[in-house]
Every structure is written in structure tokens, then in C-alpha cells.
Amino acid sequence: MIHKKRSLDGATRESLDRATNGTGTDGTGTDGTGTDGTGTAGAIEARGIVKSFKARGDVLAGRTVRALRGVDFRIPPGGAASFIGESGCGKTTLGRILAGVESFDSGELVLGGVPLAGLAPRKRAPHFRRVQLIHQDPYSALNPTRTVESILRDPLALRAKQTGQSRAWIDGRAREVLDLVGLDPGYVLPRFPHQLSGGMRQRVVIARALTVDPAALVADEAVSMIDVSLRLGVLNLLRELRSTLGVSVLFITHDVATARYIGADGELYVIYRGEIVEHGPTETVLADPVHPYTQCLLSAIPVLHGVEQPGADRLAPTEPLDESQPEDGCLFAARCPFATDRCRTEHPELGHLGGTAHEHACFYPQRRSVVATPLADT
Amino acid sequence: MTAATQATTSTAAAAPPAVTIRDLTIVYRTPAGELPAVSGVDLDLPPGTITGLVGESGSGKSTLALSLLGAVQRPGRIAAGSIHVDGLGNLVELSAKSLQEARGGEIGYVFQAAQNSLNPLKTVGKQLLDLGRSHGVRDRTALVRSAKELLAGMGLDAARVLDSYQHELSGGMRQRVGIMFALVLNAHVLVLDEPTTALDMISQANVLKIVRAVHTERGLTTLLVTHDIGVVAEVAERIAVMYGGVVVEQGETADVLRAPKHPYARALINAIPRVSGDLSAARPLPGRPPTLGTIPTRGCVFRERCAVYAERQLPACVAEQPPLAPVADGSGRLVACHAVAVEDQQATGETA
Amino acid sequence: MVTAVEIPTGNTPALTPARRGFWRNLWRVLRRKPTRVAGAVIVALFVVMGVVGPFLYPANLPTDPGNAYAGPSGSHLLGTDFQGTDVLALLVTGSRYVLVAAVIAAACTVVVGTGIGLYAGYRRGGPDSVLMRITDFIITIPGLPLLLVLSTLWKYSNPLTMGLVLGVTGWGSVARAVRSQTLSLRERGFIEAARGLGLSTAHVVRKELLPNVAPYVAMNLLISVTVYIYLEVGLFFLGVLPFNENNWGVMISQAVQNGVTQTGQGLAYLLSPLVAILLLTLGIVLLVDAMDEVFNPRLRED
């Protein structure tokens, strides 16, 4: 019984191996997915993802809302990517599509090197399982009638059945994943979700996601419903999982500061009305945004007066998002303080800024320093 | 008590505070007996300023906000203390009738945007008339006119809004309608409870801009209750930090943010990720915020999570809740911490 | 930080505390309020009456025409009927038909209603609208007149057929309620998460959805029993059903037909089955109060 006694870092290393090489060494990780051996295991690639919804309610009018209008990105294994935008911009839909919870109308999704568009829905499922969604609301993400133990056992039991593992493996693995998320198994296992704090629940949700050895976690506003003093703990956990398990983290939020905290070394995507309007290394985009929408978004972040000074070019708040605004030219033109006639008639495409990795979709890219900076004397 | 009064008068010129809360204790009846949600709070709202009241869930901030309208909901009740509002007297002693007139009349209250603060079956306009009727407003046309002015001032199509039902308004619009209802009868004290929670950054910035604008325009005394320090930092001159039913620190916003004295205030500010600067400066705060049932009944409410107590183990921290007292640096800052008090004594002892 | 994790082997930890502790839980929840215990005792007494009772009396109860409409006395605790038969004996022997039919009908209702509600709510789309049309139909058709019309075809001669007919015509509202609960549960993150983890539909329905609708279903099972008792007793009371087996409804019907309500003679004869029905209802209502707590861990803890 190799699982009879095993140290935590052993388990961690094993998970790490599996996540990066895609090859299970002792049979525990071979569920036959993501093992193309080309080093792209765990990579997530989206090409031109399009998704529309029928507006509910008025059946006769049949208005459709275009949630995503052709989104492209690639996230390397173990990478971090943050998607920011205001509510209604399509970022939540994107996360749900990546986790396989929502379907998409057209485009191609490549998970772990496997293009999914050509696969039958049944064949897609195992690939989507490698991408786990962490919900905004840890209160509704756990079944209130079941203990943490039984919540964690189910996916593990399924794995055990597929790979022929023993009961003891299930028990051991349940404790391991709780250890990984910084919870005391002895305390948490017999408890019901309502007996845990918001932060602990969110950790249990993450632990549950880890039971399937995911290649990526999609965290959709994962800390917005948690008490302020507990948020940083959960954010730190996501950072740790990236480095220890090599899990890539996709962070979806309207809160730029948490996006930066999770993925300062990763990529930042700014989404507006279903389109990526700016993209680049997180710190670059935050320091030197060139798209007016990004600049408006960043200008809206409250400044901690006394500790920070507002950016020199901080913009006044724009009007809120209105889906009925014209779609002919630049989607942001109607709200943009710098829009010209060209912006209202011609649609700008995403392009690189002077040969760098920094991309934008604006005819008149202009660096503006809008983000607050720390005061020198603190 | 008197110390607190002195402290604020020294900062806010000569004008007496518009709202003075003294030794306020609010208890909730539970199966485990009556438990305090707010205990012995002193708070002054200087006229013409925005004060930010910051706290996590269970800190008692929302209960405190409701008490400003004499509207603590059952099974809660004000057990002790007084709330003096300029022009109204002590709210705790007001009759039900005068309280009802004061609400909406002298003191306006704005709900969280995500909450549905309007009757879903009536248009905004009809509810405006109901408001007028409840407050004995004779001149209905004047009432509608000032409502329209307020709405237009906030960038809304006033006539259309008055003819709308709640479900026809967006979150941001509802919030502005809420502000209109709070101010249309010329209230001079405004209480905003989590006005931007569940709004995204841009809507939040818009609402804060409006709050700032109406505040200055009408010379209001505003209390802004939130869990988000950023919101307070953006608009409030003064900040009060609550934890476990107690105000632990109070002072000028910029001062407190630059150099928080209370260990909780410090830890809370350090636990916020920033958009610029050193990421590794952020530190998580261990433990979890107390709920009504788990607030320590003896000693400092923050002791269990306190880094200073963990290090220095002052006996006073176990014995009693420290009073909110001015710190010795003369900045007008009030802090409720035994360790800070001891440091102050040592400092003054050395200089003397 | 890094510590060796000892894996306990050989023992079975508390895997499914919810199931193992059901009876213990039930007992603890019952004891919380004396009214609940009273309810449980009443229901238990009726169950014993239905199971054991009929064996205590001969198949054909003795008649005594000379002693008809007697009031309660030592020899006839509840008096006698129009033939001089002991009312207590009628009550006890008549309980089985009533209880068996009601339990079968309630079980039918709950099984069919929950099954259809869960399926329709979980699948949504086409199957949902078809099933809901059928459900609307079942709900809208007035039940009692339907049963009466059916009585021209069916004889309801034994409790089994009676129970089945009642159950088949009565599952509509349970199905509708379970469906709407399922729809709202679907929106909760944990259902989505279970599917994201690759757990099967059977698992999601059985282990995620069912436990959450269980309190409602259990309550309905109990309440349905009372409703079906009224219905079947009522059917007999109307006097359109032929009867060959003694039961409470027949007693009431006979009492009314023999003019008890006009003359006031033999009131005990009329009131006994009525009081029995009310008592059983009371017992069940008191028990229902405990159901929510038994199934909802949030309420169970203090």
C-alpha cells in the first residue's frame, strides 16, 4: 500500500508532475486527457469565441444580447491571466464557457492541446473537467445538506473507480486536498458548509476543484463575497497553488487590484461588450494603458488618499454601460471622451503596440497615467 | 465621553457636531440572551463633512446606521446611550410620531444599490406622492418639481423616471432614485448604507461623484457606511473603523490611512491589494471576524486576532475593552487600544 | 508547514453521517418539543390499530338490534350503531382500509410527483414543457368529481385500487412544487460544480438535488396521507360507492343515512369516526413540524 503513509510534499510533487507533463507516474493521474506530450498540456487557447443569448421575457421581440464577439487568447500551463471589465461585459460568460458550463456559438477552444470544436459533447467533458470553475458565491457553491467529507468524496470516488484505487486512497486524498488549501481536515471534514466562514467555504470549493487534478482554475469574482480581512488569504492560496501545483489561474473580476495581486506576472485582458480591447503583461497595462476604456476603468478605482496619489491623467467617470448603444464603429465610441468620427464608423481591430506584447484596439492609442501611485514618504 | 467631544471640536472648527452619539449600546435578543451588536459607541458627525464608517460583517456598522434613524429592527433595541441630532434633540427619546417625521424629513437614508428599496407595484412618482402625504406636504407640485430637479441634477430623464416602476430601472438608476427620495424633503443628515456594494467600478465612481456633489451642494452631514476602505478614502474626510460592535479608531481619513494606530485598522489597511506599488506589502489578517454570538464579552474585542497582543500579551487586553481615547500626538485621532495608550504614556513620560 | 499525514486504514470513518444518524436525529428532533412526541405517539397508535386491530375482532361483527343507538357505556365504550354493533369494534376494524389506501395513495403521489418534478426541472426544455402540461392538466381537473365519475367504472373495492386511483389523480401539485424547487436549485453553484467534476446525472439527482427537496417531500408525504383520508372517507360518505368492507367513511355515511343528524340519536356513532379522523390529522400535523428540522442540517444544529 503505497498510499498508506505519504508526505504532503510527495503528493504535491506528484500533482505538479502530472500537471506539467500530463503523465501520471503511479496510475493516479491517468485519466487519458491532456497527455499529448508536446508541452502544451494545461494550456488554454481560445480562438474567436462567439456567444449570444436570447434576451428573456419578451418572446415576440426576441432581442439577442451578444455576450462574446470573437475572443482570442492563450494561457500557458501554470500561467495567470486576469480578465477585467464592468458587469455585463461578457467576462463571466467567458469563464463559464472555459469550464464547459456554457456552450459557445462559434470559434475554437483548445484545452491541453486538444481542439474541442470537432468533438462530440460527450468527448468534450473530460477535457472541460481539467478546467474548474470557482464561483463568486461560496455560500451556494456547496450543497447545504452534505458534510465537507461527503462533498469531497464523490469526485474522488469517481476517480478511484476509474483508476482502481482503494477506499484508503479516497480518504487520504480528501485530507491532502484540504491540506493544500490550508484547512485542518480534522476540523473541516465532519462539518456542514453553514458551519464554516466564507473564506473557509471558498477554500473547500477550491479543494473540491483540486480533487480532479485540474490544469486550470477559473475564479470568477472569487473573493467579492468574502469579508475584507479574509480575502487576501484566499488570494494567496490561489497564488500558492500556481507555484506548487502548476495550476494556471484565470481570474475574472471587476476589481483591478485583486486581479493584479493574483497575476502580476501574468497577462491582463480588458473586455468590453464581448471584445478584448486591450491586452498585455499585467504590470505594463496597468502602468501604461493605451485604450481609453482601460483608462476609464482604471480611473474609477478609488484612490487611498493619504497613502496614494491619483494618476496625473485620471479621467472623470464615464456613463454606465448601455447595451443599446451603436455597434457600427468602435463599441466604446459613444462613451469615449476621445472619440472621433472615425471611431463611430470604423471598427478598430486588436493590434500590437509598436512590436511589443502589448495589444490594443484603438485608433488613437495614447499612454495616460491614470492609476494611483504610492506616496513617496510611506 | 468628554474627551471625544473635545477631540472633534478641535478639528472641526467651532461648529458643534450635527450628530452626536454617546455611549450607544444596541442589543439583539437571541436564544442565548441579549447580545450587544454595538457597545458603548461614541461618534460625532461634524456638520458639512462626510464620515466613512468602515467595518466587516458583524462589526455593527449597519445597526449603528439604522439607529441614526431610530429604526433598529426587532429583535434589536437601543439599550443605552443617546443620539443627538442637530434640530431634533435626542432621537432615543423621541416619540414614534416625531421619529416618523424625522425619517426622510430631517435624516435621509440610502439603501444598498442591489437592494430593492422601492415598492415594486407603484411607480416612482406615486411613491413620491406617498412620501409627501406621509410628511404632510401640502404643495405637491413643488415636491414633484424638486424631485425632478434632483433627478436631472444626477443626469436622469426625470419625467421618465417618475413614470417608471422599479423593475424598469437599472442598478445605478435605482441608486440615484434612492438618493432623490432621501433628499427631496431637504434632509440635512444623509446616511448611505453600502451605497456601492455590488456595483462595478465605473458605476461606483459615478455614484460616489454624485454623493460628493449633492453633499457639497446642500451642505449635508453625511455618514457613509461600507466595508470598502477605498470608497471611504475616495470621498470621506473622516473615517471611523468598527470591529465587534466597537469603534476602534477614528480620525481624518488621510491620517488614518497613512498611519493607522489601532492594530485592526492597520491590519485591515494592509490586507488590501493595491493597483500599484509593492505587492508583497499586503499581509493577510489571521482568524475571522466575530459574529454576534462570538464577540468576546470581556477584554478587547480584537484580542484573538491581534498581532500586538500575540507579541506583548498585555494583561489589560484580557481584562477590559479599552476606551476610545485621543492619542497624544495632538492630531485629534481617537484610538481604542491598550498598547497605544501605554506607548503614549511612555512617550509623554520620556519627554516630560 | 509540511507534516506527514497519517492515513487511517482499516476503519470506516463517518462516511455518510446524514444517513446513519437519521433515526437518531429524528428522535432528537422529536424530543425537542412535547407536541412532536405527542404527534408521534398518536400516529403510532393509529398504525398499531390498523395493523393489529382487525385481528382482535371476528370477521362478522355481532349485531344486537335491541340495543341500537346506545350511548357510551361499560360494555360499549363508544356506544352502538343502528344495528346494535359496537362502535369501537367498527372503528378499529374499519381503520385498516382507510389507512392502507391513504398510505398507498400518498406514496404514489410522492414517488410520481417527485420523480416527474425532478426530471422536468433538471432536464428543462422539451420534456419539461410536455410534463408540465400534463401536470397542469392533472391539477386543473377537479379531483373529487373525477373520482366520482370514475366510481361508475371502478369499484374501489379494496384499499389497493382505492389508493392507486387517488394517487394517480393527485400527484400534480407535488410535481409542480418539486419542479420549481429543482429549477431554483439548478441555479445554485453546487449543481454546476458537480457536473463540472464529471459526476453523473444520476448522482446529481440522487445526492445533490434529492436531499434538498427531501424536507418538502417528507412533509408532503405526511400531509397527503391526511388529505387522502378525507377524500376516501368523503367518497364513502357521499354514498355512491358500493361497500363490502367496513370503514370509517361507511360508518359516517350510515349514520347520516339513518338520521343521526336529524334525530340526534346515537351521536357517539357519528362522532367517533369524525374524531378519529381529526385525531389522526392532529397527530400528523404535529409530526410535520419536526420534518423540516430532521432534514435541514442548518436547523438541526443549535
Place this chain on the structure above:
Amino acid sequence: MRNLLVRLAGHLVRALVMIWVVATFTFFLIRLMPGDPVAAQYEKLVQQGMSPDAARNATRLTYGFLPTGSGWDQYVHYLWRLLHFDFGRSTQTLGVNASAEVLTGAKWTIGLVLAGILISFALGTVLGVIAAIRRSSGVGDALTITGSLFHAIPQFVMALVLITVFTVIWPVFPTDGNVDILVDPGFNGPYVASLVSHASLPALAYALSMFGSYLLTMRSSVISVLGDDFVLAAELRGLTRTMRLRYIARNALLPLFTIFALTIGFMFGGAVFIEKAFNYPGMGITLINSIGHRDYSTMNATFLLITAAVIVANIVADLLYTAIDPRVRRGGEAVA
């Protein structure tokens, strides 16, 4: 407005489908009856020497069914006659059309049911509001318990208890029937008094057996509305207590419309019990008697009429709901 019309159209289509299904059901029910009464009548007439055509006609007049021909022909013929409200003739009251027989009963039932509903709705909702607002006091508890108790008592038990109390123990009301046959019919004092005194107990039985469910529903509806944010917002805006109560009551009444429709259906269906207990000659009695006499035409007509009444009640309730709730009336998301 358009929403309302779309809804109404949908309802009408569904109602017609439902009535068609029920009619089809009774068609097969009657034809499946042991010893098929229609065929039996036809054969009897033929045996009595009537020509097949005459016998066919006579049978058809009686039952509204063709006794011979293909099943399809018989079915189409039946539906066609239903469209003309022709249900055949009653076999228990000679020479009377089944539809006339039913309408005579319906008149009495509708009067009783309406009286019962109005009383129980008014009583139940008012007490429900009180029970909700005073829910943590003795008054609230007492009201809730009373409500559950009356809700749990079956209609026929209620009726029998009322009869026992008010006609046997304390005889102040007449025992059965709808009117004293010795009084001259017409709009005169004694006749109206007789009508009222005969209807009092049955109407009371309805009201007592129904108000409990209104009370309990209204109570939980009010409690749920009391938890809504707008109620606290109204208080904080300084609206008077009366005004707030009005806000609460109007919002709390909304979900009751659904229940209202269901209870109307239930009352028409349950009319049988109370009418039987009081021997009140309404639709319920018509139905029981028709079953007792194997008068299939009347039975069919009664059953279809009761079903139609229930469907119409449902439609009316839904339309009222639509008219009252602006969320449904004026676009936005439909409230299911």
C-alpha cells in the same frame, strides 16, 4: 396591454385543449362502462320493435351519443353536439335536457360558493395580516393555530359538526334543502328569509373550511414581504404606518391570486360534500344523483361544466394577476 392579449390568447387555446381532452375522456369512459349503456338502450329499443333508425335517433337524443356506426363517427358526432351545448337528455328527470338539469344546480352552487369564498377570503386575509404582524405574540400564535386547525378539518366533517350543533343540539337553522317549499317563490320577505336561512349553514361551512388556508397563505406571504427591503426602506423614508401597511398588504396579496384560483376550483369540486351534507340541490347533488341513477348525460354535462368553471377561474385569476403586477404587465422579466 399586448402582453395581456397574448396571455389571454394562450389561455384560451389551452382551455379549449383541456376541455377537449376531458370531453374525450368522458366519451371513452361512458363507452367503456360495463354493459355500455348507450348500446344497451339501443338494443332494448330495437327489441321493443322500433326500427333501427328510429332507435338510433331516440338513443342519440337521450345520450347525445350515436349507438352505432364506427367509433370515429360516434366520437365526431359527440364532439359536434358538445359544441352546441347538447349533452343529451336527463334520464332521471324525464323530458329535461341534461344541460338544463345541470344549470338548475349550478345556480345554487355558484351562489353558495361565491358567498363562501367572499367570507373566507375577507376573513382569512385580514386575520392573516394580523397573524403575520403579531407573529411573535400570543395573538399571532392563536390565530395561526386556529388557521391550521380549520384548514385541517375536512369539509364534510365541518358540515356534519355544524349540522349537529345548529340543527340538533341548538336547532336554529333548517336542516336541509335550499328553500322552504311552503313559501311562495318570488322576491318577497319570507322567501328571501327562507333562502338566506337555508344558505347560511352551508355557506358558513364553506367559509370555515376555507379561511384557514387563506389565513396561513396570507400570513406567510406577509412575513415574506415584511422581509423585503422596500418595507424597511419605506420605514426609513418616514412613511406612515398606514401607508406602509397598505404597501405590505398589496404586495402580499399578489401570490394569493394563484391560491384563489385553486380554491375556487377546489370549492366547485368540493361542493359535493357540503351539498350532500345539507342536501342542498346544487351541482354536487346533481352529480351524485346522476351517478346514482346512472344518468350519464347529466353526469357528463356536470363534470364538463365543473371542469370548465375551474379552468375559467384559473384564467380570471391569472389575468387579474397580470393586470395588478406591473412586472408582468409592463415588459420586464415575467414573474412565473
